[in-house]
Amino acid sequence: MTNKKIPVNQPDDQTPCSCSDPQTTPTCGVADDNVSESRRGFVKNVSGLSVASLMGTAALLTNSDDAHANTEWAEWFQGNYRLMSDEEKARAVARLERRYSAEFGKKVTVDTTPPQEGVLFGYALNIQKCIGCRRCVKACVQENNQSRGEREIEWIRVLKMEKGEFTVKKMKDGYPGDYGIQVGGNAYSASGVVLEGEHYYEPEQVPDEDAFYMPIACMQCEKPPCVKVCPVRTTYREADGPVVVDYNWCIGCRMCIGACPYWARRFNWGEPNLPKEEMNPVTHYLGNRPRMKGVVEKCTFCIQRVRKGRYPACVEVCPVGARKFGNLLDPNSEVRKILARKRVFRLKAEMNTYPKFFYYVD
Amino acid sequence: MTKISKFTVDYLGYVVKGGPKFYGWLGFLSIFILVWVYGNYMQLTEGMIITGLTDQVSWGIYLANFVFLVGVAAGAVTVVFPAYVYKHEAMHEVTVLGEMLAIAAVVMCMLFVMMHMGRPDRLWHIFPIIGIFNWPHAMLTWDVLVLTGYLILNLVGGFYYLYKKYCNEPLNKKFYLPVIYVAIVWALSIHTVTAFLLNTMPARPLWHTGMMPIRFITTAFAAGPALIIIVFLIVRKNTKLWIKDEAINLLSQIVVWCLGIALFLTLSEVVTELYHPTEHSLGLQYLMFGHHGLNNLVPWFWGSLIAMVAAFVLLLIPSIRKDYSKLPYICVMAFLGIWVEKGMGLLIPGSIPTPIGEFTQYSPTFLEIANSLGNWAIGFLVLTILLKGAIGIMLGDIKYAKDEGGK
Numbered sequence: 183m184t185n186k187k188i189p190v191n192q193p194d195d196q197t198p199c200s201c202s203d204p205q206t207t208p209t210c211g212v213a214d215d216n217v218s219e220s221r222r223g224f225v226k227n228v229s230g231l232s233v234a235s236l237m238g239t240a241a242l243l244t245n246s247d248d249a250h251a252n253t254e255w256a257e258w259f260q261g262n263y264r265l266m267s268d269e270e271k272a273r274a275v276a277r278l279e280r281r282y283s284a285e286f287g288k289k290v291t292v293d294t295t296p297p298q299e300g301v302l303f304g305y306a307l308n309i310q311k312c313i314g315c316r317r318c319v320k321a322c323v324q325e326n327n328q329s330r331g332e333r334e335i336e337w338i339r340v341l342k343m344e345k346g347e348f349t350v351k352k353m354k355d356g357y358p359g360d361y362g363i364q365v366g367g368n369a370y371s372a373s374g375v376v377l378e379g380e381h382y383y384e385p386e387q388v389p390d391e392d393a394f395y396m397p398i399a400c401m402q403c404e405k406p407p408c409v410k411v412c413p414v415r416t417t418y419r420e421a422d423g424p425v426v427v428d429y430n431w432c433i434g435c436r437m438c439i440g441a442c443p444y445w446a447r448r449f450n451w452g453e454p455n456l457p458k459e460e461m462n463p464v465t466h467y468l469g470n471r472p473r474m475k476g477v478v479e480k481c482t483f484c485i486q487r488v489r490k491g492r493y494p495a496c497v498e499v500c501p502v503g504a505r506k507f508g509n510l511l512d513p514n515s516e517v518r519k520i521l522a523r524k525r526v527f528r529l530k531a532e533m534n535t536y537p538k539f540f541y542y543v544d
Numbered sequence: 545m546t547k548i549s550k551f552t553v554d555y556l557g558y559v560v561k562g563g564p565k566f567y568g569w570l571g572f573l574s575i576f577i578l579v580w581v582y583g584n585y586m587q588l589t590e591g592m593i594i595t596g597l598t599d600q601v602s603w604g605i606y607l608a609n610f611v612f613l614v615g616v617a618a619g620a621v622t623v624v625f626p627a628y629v630y631k632h633e634a635m636h637e638v639t640v641l642g643e644m645l646a647i648a649a650v651v652m653c654m655l656f657v658m659m660h661m662g663r664p665d666r667l668w669h670i671f672p673i674i675g676i677f678n679w680p681h682a683m684l685t686w687d688v689l690v691l692t693g694y695l696i697l698n699l700v701g702g703f704y705y706l707y708k709k710y711c712n713e714p715l716n717k718k719f720y721l722p723v724i725y726v727a728i729v730w731a732l733s734i735h736t737v738t739a740f741l742l743n744t745m746p747a748r749p750l751w752h753t754g755m756m757p758i759r760f761i762t763t764a765f766a767a768g769p770a771l772i773i774i775v776f777l778i779v780r781k782n783t784k785l786w787i788k789d790e791a792i793n794l795l796s797q798i799v800v801w802c803l804g805i806a807l808f809l810t811l812s813e814v815v816t817e818l819y820h821p822t823e824h825s826l827g828l829q830y831l832m833f834g835h836h837g838l839n840n841l842v843p844w845f846w847g848s849l850i851a852m853v854a855a856f857v858l859l860l861i862p863s864i865r866k867d868y869s870k871l872p873y874i875c876v877m878a879f880l881g882i883w884v885e886k887g888m889g890l891l892i893p894g895s896i897p898t899p900i901g902e903f904t905q906y907s908p909t910f911l912e913i914a915n916s917l918g919n920w921a922i923g924f925l926v927l928t929i930l931l932k933g934a935i936g937i938m939l940g941d942i943k944y945a946k947d948e949g950g951k
Contacts, residue, residue: 258665262676333593341900377823377901398900407747413684414669415676431676433669434592434662437684439602443747445899449602449662452593475591476662533746 253281263428263467264418274430275467282465282472286456290463292471295489297422303483303538304423304510305494306520307397310543311504314388314395316340318496318505322399325484325495326470327462329454337448337481338496339381341396346373376529399496400425400446400481401529401537408438408447417478423510423538424483426468432477439478443533447480483507510538547944551710558942559933565782569928573921580918583911584659592662595912600904601895603660605916608887610656612767613923614738615760615886617649617694619768621731622798623791628724634788638776639724640938643702644930645772646731650695652923659915683741690734697727706937711944735760748894749824750831759809760886766802767882769795770875775931777872785935789866796871800859803878807852810885823901830903831893840905841896844888851881 260266260274275292282290319338322328328335348371372378379396389395406425409418416431417438439447453475465471466486473479484494488507492498497505508515517540520526524542586594597604623642626632658664669675670688679685701723708715739757746752773795776787814832817825829835834842855878859865864874897903908916936942 262669265676339900377826377897379901381900381902407745410681411683411745413678413682413688415678416669431666431669432663433666435660435684436602436662437682439599440895441745441747443899445599445902448599450591451595451597452591
């Protein structure tokens with residue numbers, strides 16, 4: 183598989199799905215949801231206006247400014263999600279759904295599905311198969327309502343790892359040289375050094391013959407340093423594994439960004455730029471609901487999908503099947519079989535964070 | 545009128561009155577504060593996007609100034625400690641000025657932390673009972689505790705002393721001395737906890753060293769008294785309050801020895817990190833020598849090092865140390881050197897490279913600098929007012945007058 187080249191910017195017939203260009207290829211898994219939902223929402227809004235329902239959708243649209251102001255004000259007083267009663271959660275969700283629907287002009291749902299008993303989500307990534315196409319990055323942005331354009335936020339970054347250059351010419355390299363002790367020389371190369379990975383590569387085609395690829399995102403640590411340093415406990419580990427953020431409780435101190443050894447957290451430096459037509463209206467409170475400026479966000483294993491029995495968007499979109507996801511407590515799950523049979527490692531294991539994100543090779 | 549309300553009226557009446565020099569100084573500060581108002585308006589409406597911060601370097605000069613000013617606040621103890629533990633007479637007379645400086649520094653710390661927050665409107669989330677206070681896990685909650693405690697201790701200690709002096713009544717030592725002794729230990733705690741805030745993160749190898757708390761304390765006990773010396777000399781020149789030479793000489797000795805220890809600790813760290821540099825030394829290497837042409841911080845590091853070494857060497861010479869025409873300039877040099885060392889030299893390179901090895905440079909924007917200058921201006925305004933009131937009471941310009949109560 184790694185021998186086959188796949189163009190980065192054009193849809194490829196042979197791949198099951200291509201999300202590299204959301205405007206022109208709305209037929210794939212993730213984008214399809216967005217577009218059809220938005221169309222449904224639009225049709226509903228129009229019919230709401232044409233039929234006699236004056237208070238309902240019409241009020242929502244015409245008074246959107248007031249609705250916005252009121253809900254913002256009420257949101258300011260709401261408590262931490264974890265400590266809310268079911269009633270408070272219902273009220274908070276109703277408020278959010280009202281605000282988001284008005285803001286994005288379509289029916290937006292905010293799910294609160296709790297963790298299930300006997301489920302612990304885990305992820306396995308085959309670095310041997312990854313071709314560095316970054317469809318996962320794009321699919322993630324579309325699914326999880328990240329900010330777009332100049333303020334684009336990406337939760338997944340793909341590190342391009344050099345294979346190194348080993349030539350006779352470099353035999354003389356190294357220092358201090360003249361004094362007889364050679365340091366460096368031929369093997370003094372970035373090959374296989376994670377900290378020298380490059381994540382802004384812009385190739386015509388992937389994979390590059392001189393590189394392999396190592397995607398990173400939140401490792402969903404079992405001992406997450408980010409959770410420990412949060413002064414207001416707005417970020418915490420859910421019972422089924424993902425580390426989540428209550429965006430309405432975050433004070434934006436960025437201690438968690440400092441504490442994360444995987445650079446997995448992102449901050450909304452300004453108001454997020456999420457175009458109405460690209461917004462994914464199927465959201466979860468702790469997952470992909472639209473964020474506000476001044477708060478931290480991160481990968482949640484697509485909590486809005488996985489709690490409904492679906493795969494994360496990045497798993498679904500991966501053209502080479504490098505990404506595997508499942509229940510770590512189920513011995514028959516794909517992830518457990520990988521852990522049992524493949525050569526597995528965790529990134530920066532010396533940090534003692536115990537990621538639930540595993541890398542493996544066949 | 546009760547005594548306490550009369551104190552308040554007299555105190556406030558005194559501190560707002562002054563000569564042209566006083567109003568000129570306040571006017572100068574208010575220019576910065578006006579720009580600060582605009583900068584804050586921009587940051588509150590647009591978000592932190594108006595700063596030079598990025599996901600790569602997400603802590604910048606706001607937090608750098610905060611860390612430095614916690615040290616200045618703690619440095620006030622170099623006045624209180626000799627006065628009450630070693631019974632230093634000259635220092636004892638001016639202890640309250642040290643406490644006033646501590647109050648002003650903590651006020652600045654709080655302004656900088658608020659400015660660093662992405663959502664200052666949600667500050668109440670961190671208050672115990674109505675919010676969630678993740679104590680004892682989160683180091684930031686410890687920092688909130690010790691800083692608030694230190695502010696209260698200095699407000700209580702300082703204003704109790706001034707009030708009693710105003711009334712011409714003896715101090716209740718059973719109340720006053722415990723406050724002072726607790727405040728002395730507390731001063732150490734504020735800067736220790738601030739060091740723990742940074743060095744408990746293995747994800748940031750430049751900070752992850754057990755040397756940081758002691759380095760923080762020594763640099764604080766150099767920068768703090770350096771500022772106090774400057775303030776004392778200005779007070780001597782512009783008011784009738786004569787601060788004795790012994791007090792200033794003791795402070796300059798504290799500065800020189802703490803600077804010496806700080807430089808030694810820096811040397812130890814550099815040798816340890818760079819003899820066999822690992823991936824964990826990349827931040828320090830970037831700071832000292834740059835990285836493939838990315839060398840924003842290099843001049844800051846060397847400039848700061850030169851300033852600190854020069855200040856140390858000059859202060860070692862008694863004839864220069866005791867020459868009050870030269871001393872304030874050397875103190876400015878030491879103060880600025882340490883300010884850079886903790887800011888550009890420590891806080892910023894902690895984020896460079898990122899945990900995945902990316903080198904991103906950071907330069908503060910105009911508004912970010914304007915907001916920081918504004919915080920300093922507010923701090924100096926508070927300091928000016930506090931010192932003016934304290935000196936007025938110490939000189940007897942403001943005192944409780946029973947007879948005047950009736951008119």
